[in-house]
Amino acid sequence: MVSLWVYLVLAAALFSIGAFGVLARRNAIAILMGVELMLNAVNINLVAFWRFVRPDGGSENMFGQVFTVFVFVVAAAEVAVGLAIIISVYRSKRSVIAEEVDLLKW
């Protein structure tokens, strides 16, 4: 039997890897991929808590799964708009390196 904390450790590790990708990568698309990893770590946590804390079934105890589904929705929206912005920036600046896109910086 794999216990809850093992899943939580896995999720924490995945979240940290994703966070490193977001903080350290230069390419904006790679940063987006890091965000995806972080969202997936969150999903593992949500489902693990649902499985171990409210596992009785029944439609009143579906919080974990419902929230995971909404994370899917948000992830899809985030990727769609994020990539659109990156493509748009690339078209005008010929670059997708995050630190070179600094129009709003001073």
Added chain:
Amino acid sequence: MNLVNEWGFVGLFMAIGWIFPTLPLVISWFVRPRKKNDIKVSTYECGVETVGDTWVQFKVQYYIYGLIFLVFDVEMVLLFPWALAYSSLDFFAFGAGLLFIFLLADGLYYAWKTDALVWK
């Protein structure tokens, strides 16, 4: 736990399934001829020497189709639990589904009217 039985089978299926497509490749590796030369491994683009990088700039149209698909894909994922539970729900659930699909169609309508669906 029937979960193990069900998905254990799928796991076994995945483990065994890829052997069969790989097998002919392995047999082929033993019997096929090996006579490589530069012309043979060159990129096959109408016999003319290939020009530039393979990574030509692609039309943004592909991305737009991909993104409309992504949105519909996620919406369908939300509709499946709805459909599954539908027979045990009341008319309110129909209203919820109707509004959901109407909002979905709204986005499609926008894409249609702004010619985002036209292949250019």
Added chain:
Amino acid sequence: MVGCISDLSACLIDAGIGPGLAGFLETLVGTLIVTLLPLTLVIILVWIERKYSARVQDRVGPNRVGPFGLLQPAADAVKMITKEDITPAGADRIVYNIAPILSALSVILIWAVIPFSPVHIGVDLSIGVLYFFAVGSVGALAVMLGGWSSNNKYALLGAFRVVAQLISYEVPNILAALMPVMIAGTLSMQGLVHAQAGMWFAISLPLSALLFFISSIAEVGRTPFDLLEAESEIVAGFNIEYSGMKFGLFMAGEFLHVLTIAILTAVIFFGGWLGPGVQEVPALGWLWLAIKSTILYLLALHMRSTLPRVRIDQLMSFNWKFLVPLSLVNIIVVAFLFKLVQELGLTPAADETTNIIANLPQTFILLLGNLAIIGGVLVYLRGLGREQRLANEMAAAVDEDVEHHPHHDEEVAAAAVAD
């Protein structure tokens, strides 16, 4: 011995093998059968396909190797295996080799959830339908990888087009499968077949069946939607750099995919293994499923040999401007009617679901709704077609005018001056 066919593990336990091992052996045998079956079938499929399209085109087809050319696919396989395998320069080797395996695997994996008879199914997953779509979506990925790793502009361009087509047609495909799920109230494949014991979904939901079949054909990339190859027009699409057995695997996957979608249509809409005598002799289910799926398969083959190919802009418009809106309307109408039927108490009682008479009111109302949509669409298309034809005729008439009276404009100007 007959008992072993329907319940192998019980038979093995009788023979003195421990229950745990017997269960594992049963799973293993089942897996082997379900993986080997499609691979043996593909050899026959190639022959049927070539013979059938040859007959349609007034040719003889393969007739040299073996009786009626039956051994031709075997000869093809030997040829493929002994061909030199060329990896183009600059290709991404690992991805290049994985792509064809993934492509064939994505089709074979679908067979894990196909119910062949009441007792024979790889595994009756609680989410069988979604499993099928999930595995199918890996096929698009395989195409993408194959096209990208070849380091060839045309392969990459071809892969982009194919993937755009595959993902587009996945939308109506999944939306059409939503209707049977809604009425059956289950995602499991066996559950869907059992739900059709009273009435096939193809009769109560003909529009969904039609949408599912059409979009499945497009998913497979068959004529009239075979822009990914268009073998009579261009050299090849994403698989242009592939040779030998790797190319063979892409082709085998495609041949098998056609049969797979025929079987799935039969299972989801045409009652799967249901037929006379199945309750007494479960193995008869194989026969009924084979008959139904063969008819659908031959229909797909006939479409391939007789229909012309569409252009890519038509392909995309057909999907996004016709199939998808139609699917959405279909969902709303069927959901409304189904709820109405339930509120009116016309659904068959729990113990009468297999009774045809008890299913008739529900079927009748749903069928009527479906026919109303189809009729409405036909009337709308007729109006649209007439409008376009008139517009075309007007344009042609103006053109003719201009040709016949080159000084038309001057005449008009002169008349205006005279006034």
Added chain:
Amino acid sequence: MNIEITFETITFAIFGVLTLAGGIGVVTTRNLIHAALYLIVSLFGVAGIFILLAAPFLAAIQVLVYIGAIAILIIFGVMLTRGMTHLPERFNRQGGLAAVVVIGGFVVLLVGVILPVWGPNGAVAAEAQPIFMTTRDLGIALVDKEQFVLPFEVASVLLTAAMVGAIAIARDDESRD
């Protein structure tokens, strides 16, 4: 702490390794297409974890949405930003600092996870119970007046807004009216 070798632990180990190895591949690979492929491996591992957690529906939509749609969209995005796939430097100037911060954060998380509540001797080290037919319950919860029907509709609004916005942003200038 003794680890039983069962079917479940082996499966967990396989999928856990796939998830983490894929994740490391994503953040360290120079070639962005390879990074996308590692992302697919990682997400597939997460799908396996969902199955272990008795949520096969989520596993299926994980494959359907992430591998079938998001990964393909990311690959499209990579292809559309040509010339940016093989950057000479993978990481930016804060790369080292980021590594330190992330490792520190991971340690904090680890301590937080293992020690107080959910750890080996924690209070809620609950045993998982067998569960049946959760997908139908999910559907009921999603359109229940008392529960999630509003988020359900708002999700549709969000997706439609994302679609409209992304189309408006991504289109070529000359094709804009």
